[in-house]
Amino acid sequence: MEARILDQFRAIVGKGLITEASQLRTYECDGLTNFRVMPQAVLLPTSTGEVQAIVRICQREKIPFVARGSGTGLSGGALPVENGVLISLARMNRILEVDLPNARVVVEPGVVNADVTQRVASHGYFYAPDPSSQSVCSIGGNVAENSGGAHCLKYGFTTTHVLALEVVLPDGSIVHLGSRAMDRPGYDLPGIFVGSEGTLGIATKVVLRIVKKPAVIQTLLAAFNSTTEAGAAVSGIIGAGMLPAAIEMMDNLAIQAAEASVHAGYPNCGGLLLVELDGPAAEVEHLMDQVGEICTQCGAWEIRVAQSEAERAVVWKGRKAAFAAVGRISPNYIVQDGVIPRTALPKVLSEIERMSAAEGLRVANVFHAGDGNLHPLVLYDGRIPGQEERAMELSINILRLCVKCGGSITGEHGVGEEKKMMMSEMFAEPDLETMQLVRCAFDPQQLSNPGKVFPRTRLCAERTGPYQPHPLEVAGVAQFF
Amino acid sequence: MGTHSSSGASIAGTSIAGVETAWSDLRVLVGAEHMRASMGQDAVDGVLPQMVIEPGNPEEVAGALKIATGAGLQVIPRGGATKMDWGNPPRARELRSGELILSTRRLNRVVEHAWGDMTATVEVGCTFRQFQQTLAEHGQRLALDPLWPDKATIGGILATNDSGPLRIRFGSLRDLIIGITLALSDGTLAKSGGKVVKNVAGYDLPKLATGSLGTLGIITQAIFRLHPVPRESRTLSFSNSDSATMNALVLAIQDCNMVPTGVQVRAGSSSTPEVDLRFEGTAAGCEAQIEQTLRIASGARRIESPADVWNARSTLWSGAEPSVVCKFSLLPADLGTFLNLIRKASEPLPLPWRLVAQAVGVGYLRLEGTDTGALLNALQDLRKKLETRGGSLAILHCPLEIKSKTDVWGSAGDALALMRSIKAQFDPTGALNPGRFIGGI
Numbered sequence: 001m002e003a004r005i006l007d008q009f010r011a012i013v014g015k016g017l018i019t020e021a022s023q024l025r026t027y028e029c030d031g032l033t034n035f036r037v038m039p040q041a042v043l044l045p046t047s048t049g050e051v052q053a054i055v056r057i058c059q060r061e062k063i064p065f066v067a068r069g070s071g072t073g074l075s076g077g078a079l080p081v082e083n084g085v086l087i088s089l090a091r092m093n094r095i096l097e098v099d100l101p102n103a104r105v106v107v108e109p110g111v112v113n114a115d116v117t118q119r120v121a122s123h124g125y126f127y128a129p130d131p132s133s134q135s136v137c138s139i140g141g142n143v144a145e146n147s148g149g150a151h152c153l154k155y156g157f158t159t160t161h162v163l164a165l166e167v168v169l170p171d172g173s174i175v176h177l178g179s180r181a182m183d184r185p186g187y188d189l190p191g192i193f194v195g196s197e198g199t200l201g202i203a204t205k206v207v208l209r210i211v212k213k214p215a216v217i218q219t220l221l222a223a224f225n226s227t228t229e230a231g232a233a234v235s236g237i238i239g240a241g242m243l244p245a246a247i248e249m250m251d252n253l254a255i256q257a258a259e260a261s262v263h264a265g266y267p268n269c270g271g272l273l274l275v276e277l278d279g280p281a282a283e284v285e286h287l288m289d290q291v292g293e294i295c296t297q298c299g300a301w302e303i304r305v306a307q308s309e310a311e312r313a314v315v316w317k318g319r320k321a322a323f324a325a326v327g328r329i330s331p332n333y334i335v336q337d338g339v340i341p342r343t344a345l346p347k348v349l350s351e352i353e354r355m356s357a358a359e360g361l362r363v364a365n366v367f368h369a370g371d372g373n374l375h376p377l378v379l380y381d382g383r384i385p386g387q388e389e390r391a392m393e394l395s396i397n398i399l400r401l402c403v404k405c406g407g408s409i410t411g412e413h414g415v416g417e418e419k420k421m422m423m424s425e426m427f428a429e430p431d432l433e434t435m436q437l438v439r440c441a442f443d444p445q446q447l448s449n450p451g452k453v454f455p456r457t458r459l460c461a462e463r464t465g466p467y468q469p470h471p472l473e474v475a476g477v478a479q480f481f
Numbered sequence: 482m483g484t485h486s487s488s489g490a491s492i493a494g495t496s497i498a499g500v501e502t503a504w505s506d507l508r509v510l511v512g513a514e515h516m517r518a519s520m521g522q523d524a525v526d527g528v529l530p531q532m533v534i535e536p537g538n539p540e541e542v543a544g545a546l547k548i549a550t551g552a553g554l555q556v557i558p559r560g561g562a563t564k565m566d567w568g569n570p571p572r573a574r575e576l577r578s579g580e581l582i583l584s585t586r587r588l589n590r591v592v593e594h595a596w597g598d599m600t601a602t603v604e605v606g607c608t609f610r611q612f613q614q615t616l617a618e619h620g621q622r623l624a625l626d627p628l629w630p631d632k633a634t635i636g637g638i639l640a641t642n643d644s645g646p647l648r649i650r651f652g653s654l655r656d657l658i659i660g661i662t663l664a665l666s667d668g669t670l671a672k673s674g675g676k677v678v679k680n681v682a683g684y685d686l687p688k689l690a691t692g693s694l695g696t697l698g699i700i701t702q703a704i705f706r707l708h709p710v711p712r713e714s715r716t717l718s719f720s721n722s723d724s725a726t727m728n729a730l731v732l733a734i735q736d737c738n739m740v741p742t743g744v745q746v747r748a749g750s751s752s753t754p755e756v757d758l759r760f761e762g763t764a765a766g767c768e769a770q771i772e773q774t775l776r777i778a779s780g781a782r783r784i785e786s787p788a789d790v791w792n793a794r795s796t797l798w799s800g801a802e803p804s805v806v807c808k809f810s811l812l813p814a815d816l817g818t819f820l821n822l823i824r825k826a827s828e829p830l831p832l833p834w835r836l837v838a839q840a841v842g843v844g845y846l847r848l849e850g851t852d853t854g855a856l857l858n859a860l861q862d863l864r865k866k867l868e869t870r871g872g873s874l875a876i877l878h879c880p881l882e883i884k885s886k887t888d889v890w891g892s893a894g895d896a897l898a899l900m901r902s903i904k905a906q907f908d909p910t911g912a913l914n915p916g917r918f919i920g921g922i
Contacts, residue, residue, distance in 0.1 A: 101732055101814040102842075124738065146681045153678075159685070160656055164871075175896045180871035181810040181842050183642065183653070183692075185890040186919045187900050191655055191688025195681050215738040235597060241620060241709030279740055283766030339677045343597040371679040372598070411679040419682075426682055427672065434663065434671035434907075435684040441902035453683065 001040040001085075005061055009043055009085075012053045016044035016091065027086050030071040030078040031133075035417050039066070039080035046091045048166060048174065048204040054087060055202065056172035064450045067202045069109060069141030072133040074335055075416030077144060077197045081450060087202065089140045095119055096205070104163065104180055105208045109140025113147075116208060125210040128155035131412065132320045143203050146195030148412035150246040150319070151276075153370035155211065157412075159194040166205035167193065170443040180207055192438055197414050198449035200442040214278035217245070218288050219312045222300040223269035227251050227365065230271030231345045233298040234369045237275065238342070240294065242287055247370035248274040248319050253329070254364040254377070255318075261325030264318025267302050273369070274319060276312075322366045323377065330362070330379035332388070334395045337413040338402030342372040351401055352376060359394045361387070373411035374402070400425060415453045424455050433458065500578045503552030504532065507581075510544050511536050515587065523582055525557055526570035527881055530580035533559075537587045539604075539662055539670055539701035545583060546699065547668025550912040553578040556666070557914055558695035560585050560606060560634030564641050567877045568694055569889055572916030585636050588701060591615045599707045600659065600676055605636030605700050616707060624651035624708040628795050636700055642692030646743035646759070646791050649841050651708060658687040660704035663697070666908045670701070678706045689903070696918045697907040711742070711761035715771055716790060718757045719781035726780060727754035728817030731840045733777050734758065735813065739770045744840035747793055748820055750833045756781070757790050794837040797847040798878065801833070804849045805856050805879040809863070811872035813842045822866055826859040842872070853882050864891050890919035 001019075010017045018024060019041050028036045040063075045051045058065045064084035071078055080086045093110035100123055105116055113134040116127035130149035131137055137147070142158045143165070152160075164178035177189035193200055224230040230249050237244065250258065250272045258264055266272055275291050277284045292303055306312045318325075326333045340348050349365065356363040364377040376398050380391035399409045399422055409415070409422045423432060432454060439446065440460035450457065508516050515535040523533055536542045549556050557571060559582050571580065585606035592602040596619035603612050609623075609630040616622050626645030627638045637643075644653040651657065660674030663686060673686030690700055721727035727746060734744055743759035758774055760767040775783075787793070797806050811819055816838060823846065827834050830850060838844025846863075850856050856879070864874035868891060876889040893900055897920045904911070904922045916922075 099812075101736075102812045103735070104812075124736075146685075148679060148681075156652065156656055157679070157681075159688070160652060169899070175899055176894055177896055179810075179873065179894075181812055181867075181873065183808070183810045183843050184873050185875045186893045186896065187693055187697075187903055188642075188655060188688045188691060189896055189899065191685055191691070195685055212736065212738050214740075238599065239597070241712065243708065279762070280738075280766045280769050282769035283763050286763050286765050339675075339679050341595060341598040341600070341677055343595070368679070372677055373679045406676050408675050408677050408680040408682050410682050411677070412681060414681055415683065423683060426675075430669045431671045431673060432683070434665065434669060435673060435686065437906040438684045438686075438689065438903065441899065441906045 005057065005063070006041065008057050009041060009054065012050050013043050013045055016046065018042040018044070027068065027071070027080060027088070030068070030073040030076060032074050032076040032416070032418055035076040035079050037080045037082050039084060039086040042086045042088055044088050044091050048168065051087065051168045051202055051204050052172055052174055055168050055170065058085065058447055059170065059172050059445070062445065062447070064447050066449050067140070067144070067198045069138030069144070070112070070136050072137040073141060073145060073414060073416065074337070075410065075414040075418045077414050077416035077449070077452060078141070079417045089138065089202070092204065100125070102180070103210045105210055107139050107206050107208060109138060109143070109203050109206060111139050113137050113139060113142055116210070120210050124213050126213055127208060128161055128211045129158045132323065139206055139208070140203055143194050143206060144196070144198045145412070145414040148373070150248055150368060153247065153368065154243055154245045159191060161209045162190055162194050162206055163209055164207035165190055165193060165203045167201045167203050169201045170445065170448040197416060197453050199439060199453055201448055216281040216284045217276065217278040217312065218284055219274060219276045219306040219315050220288060220291055220295070221304045221306065221315055222273045222275070222295040223267040223302040224271040224273065224299050225269065225301070227271035227349050228346050229299040230273045231349070231369070233273055233295045233300065234342065234345070236294040236298060237291055238370070240290060242291070244275050244370060245278045246274065246276040249367045249369040250319065250322065251365040253362060254322050254326070254366045257325040257329045257364060258318035258322050260328040262317050262321045264314055266318055274315060319366070323375070326364055326377045326379065330381070332380050332382040334378040334391055336374070336376045336378070336395045336398055337410045338374045338376070338399050338407060339411040340372045340374065340402050340405045340407035342369070344405040344407070345369070345372065348374070348401060348405055352398055355394060355397060359390055361391055361394055368411070371411070372407065396422065417452055420453055421455050423453070499552045500554065503548050503554060506548045507534055507545055510548065511541055519582065525565050526884065528571045528580060530557060530582050533582040533584055535584045535587045539588070539664060542583065542588070542699055542701050543664040543668045543670040546664055546666050549581055550666045550910055554912065555580045555915055556912050557582050558585065558636070558640070558699045559583065560637030561608060561632040563629045563633045564637055567641055568914070568917035569921065570881065570884055570916070571914070583699065585634060585699070592702065594619065595676070596621055600678065600704060601707055602676070602702060602704045603635050604702055605639065606634050609633050609635065609638060617710060620710050621707040622710050623657060623705050625654065625657060626791060635703055639691050639700055639703060640693065640695045645794065646745050646839055648843070649744050649839060650740060650742040654691045655688045657705050658691055658703055659706050661687045661690055661700050662702040663690055663699070664701050665698045666910065666912045674704065676704055694918045695914045696904060696922055698913065713764045713767050714759060714761045715767040716757060716759045716786045717771060717774065718755055718784050718786040718790065719778050720784045721754045721756060721781050724754055724817040724820040727756060728814065730756055730778055730781055731816065732814060734774065735840060737773065737777060739773055743791055745791070745793065746816065746838045746840070746844070747836070749835040750824070750827060750831070754820065755784065757786060759791065794845045797835055797837060797845050800847060801849045803851060803853060803856070803880045804847055805860060805876060805883065806845060806847045807860065807874050807876045809844050809846060809867055809872060809874045811842050811867055812870060813840055815870055815872070816842070819867070822863060826862050830855050832856065832859060853880050857883050857886055861887065868892055888920065893919045
């Protein structure tokens with residue numbers, strides 16, 4: 001990068017400019033470590049004004065930029081671009097305002113997810129989206145990825161809880177999307193910005209909605225001989241008209257990994273279910289009895305109900321640590337993030353089992369079973385030539401299976417760098433072209449996180465063509481929405 | 482309407498012959514029996530379109546848009562026609578070769594109710610009641626309570642982002658819609674989102690299209706997440722001596738850990754504020770929460786809940802004319818102050834008023850008065866106060882004279898340019914509902 005541009009950047013952020021190769025290495029990847037790119041420079045602004053000044057230079061000099069929060073993303077969304085700069089929002093980490101009567105909290109993007117809850121917990125409130133990385137991931141990153149978590153079955157996703165944003169657009173202007181009150185007239189700009197994976201600009205302030213803590217929380221743990229039995233219990237619970245706060249499932253391999261890692265005390269079984277109910281005490285107790293009955297009817301041979309906060313914490317510990325725990329039983333692994341309609345679960349699980357056997361690679365399964373979000377973990381040994389490629393192929397084929405069953409290639413990790421080629425398998429060309437109209441409205445020069453999410457970039461002057469049905473649709477195999 | 486942009490000018494100069502060809506192409510596309518000349522009741526804010534067409538499937542909607550756009554026609558989408566007066570009047574005809582109402586009436590199927598997955602796909606011309614009845618067969622519902630459910634269609638409800646008291650528990654449409662098929666003005670038919678509740682693949686066009694008043698495209702199909710029909714439902718109401726005690730009660734209810742599915746405020750120039758509460762779920766859960774409520778509301782007087790109280794906002798559309806009905810949004814803690822502001826603005830004239838508001842901070846206000854100048858002044862005064870506190874005021878029903886003097890939507894703030902860019906990308910010739918949305922979009 002030219003010295004004159006670096007000087008301009010330095011004038012804005014001072015010591016918050018990193019150009020040393022050894023220091024840049026920290027930023028060459030996010031949580032998806034098999035993609036690595038060294039940026040030209042890393043900038044650490046401390047205010048909206050600094051972000052704006054940086055983006056203005058980028059715009060003037062046509063320098064692509066990538067925003068980064070804590071770098072915990074699992075799809076390569078914060079992967080730098082080679083000829084661009086990385087803008088880390090880690091130093092913009094202040095909670096600016098807590099408005100309890102209106103249940104609003106205003107934060108800078110670098111604030112850690114769990115810190116929001118921590119700030120309001122003593123008043124009986126919490127911030128609902130709870131990705132497993134919540135103790136380190138940032139609100140800005142959550143906004144980019146529309147992060148979910150185990151409790152989004154009941155409470156919704158990041159987009160449900162973001163009411164307004166201050167954003168630096170790729171042209172360097174500052175705009176305010178949404179408002180502190182609901183239903184601002186005009187297009188739902190927070191709705192389109194949240195989950196846009198850093199391709200529409202940089203959020204510099206976020207207005208969050210917080211939620212009152214439920215009166216009672218109970219977590220039931222049930223052991224089954226198979227995931228099929230556990231899956232039947234999930235259908236039974238939902239079919240009985242209940243909306244649990246969370247329903248999580250783990251298969252035997254995932255249980256083994258969790259036990260090896262954090263000793264959560266899980267029973268050694270074929271399928272483990274965690275069902276969490278929350279709400280008024282009278283309601284939770286009544287419904288938890290029913291959940292227990294349904295589990296027993298479906299073959300559960302051990303049922304425990306965690307009542308205290310400490311007991312719940314132990315039950316959740318194994319689940320939240322599951323991804324990392326797989327490192328205990330395999331040198332390498334790939335985490336996937338497919339979604340299927342919940343009723344397709346038995347079919348998809350047996351197909352994954354078949355595919356896993358055919359490839360000779362183990363697959364551990366951890367799911368948000370209530371909403372059909374699968375996290376298959378494909379285990380492999382990178383030292384064995386060819387195994388990494390086969391593992392990647394298997395994980396992609398699992399996503400294809402999800403799409404074929406009417407699901408999605410990502411439920412919460414985002415498309416990022418990793419799955420952008422898969423977008424063409426889920427959407428037909430006119431669908432992708434139409435999405436990119438949004439990109440062209442926000443970022444006609446495509447400077448903000450370029451090359452992510454979509455398989456191809458679209459020249460913004462182009463006009464869309466008429467609708468071409470997807471080949472699978474013509475064949476009557478699948479509907480794409 | 483000084484705030485309107487002139488993006489529609491790009492289609493000026495379309496020839497009359499081109500329009501005649503378009504009419505005939507449209508007739509061929511949808512069938513002569515599904516196209517007719519307009520009648521008086523088809524007028525939108527005094528603008529009488531020339532034709533009404535009723536395509537029979539999403540492909541025909543897209544095809545019709547392509548033909549109409551190519552001929553420089555203005556397209557006004559229409560569902561059940563219950564809310565056609567929401568929005569600014571269509572932009573003046575001189576820039577256009579004609580107007581066409583595209584009715585979704587024939588797109589009325591419930592395509593799929595995947596009850597095991599708690600999702601459903603529906604064509605947008607389906608009425609809300611019909612959709613809900615189909616879902617109820619498996620004990621499920623779309624957890625939304627829009628206005629006029631017998632007539633209002635899914636498409637119209639989406640276009641206007643209508644929602645009622647249930648939103649305190651289930652959110653509004655943006656929290657319930659998971660997929661759409663959108664017909665663009667150039668004839669593209671695009672899908673976004675999907676049939677699964679959890680899905681972050683690509684931009685969230687279902688949210689962008691919701692509340693866009695048909696200005697970006699015509700939604701032909703929508704997919705929703707569903708909820709179970711509750712086992713039990715209980716309603717109780719309270720009368721409060723003044724606005725401050727009302728607001729304190731509403732905030733206290735929200736600050737405890739109960740889970741109401743409705744917290745509503747009713748007030749008016751000739752009545753004291755009343756609060757309605759609803760609990761749904763198990764009988765035991767409802768009863769326990771009612772007990773807790775009675776403890777919290779010990780300072781208020783319990784009253785009999787009026788019949789059909791959860792449809793109270795629909796009554797704001799009847800009364801003496803001329804009148805104005807508007808939707809407002811504010812921070813929940815500002816509701817009591819807002820009631821006092823309304824009293825202050827309306828009493829001297831006087832302008833009789835009634836209001837129905839949800840505790841999340843979204844409400845509806847009716848003002849009556851023969852002096853439209855006074856009505857407009859009162860509205861602008863209230864709007865200004867709301868907007869400075871992060872709220873808004875959108876006029877839904879009013880004399881045309883008022884529409885000629887203000888943007889019914891209010892201010893879009895510094896995001897207006899961005900909204901215009903989005904419109905320009907999706908509908909570059911400005912064919913869809915031109916002028917009717919915020920800032921003249």
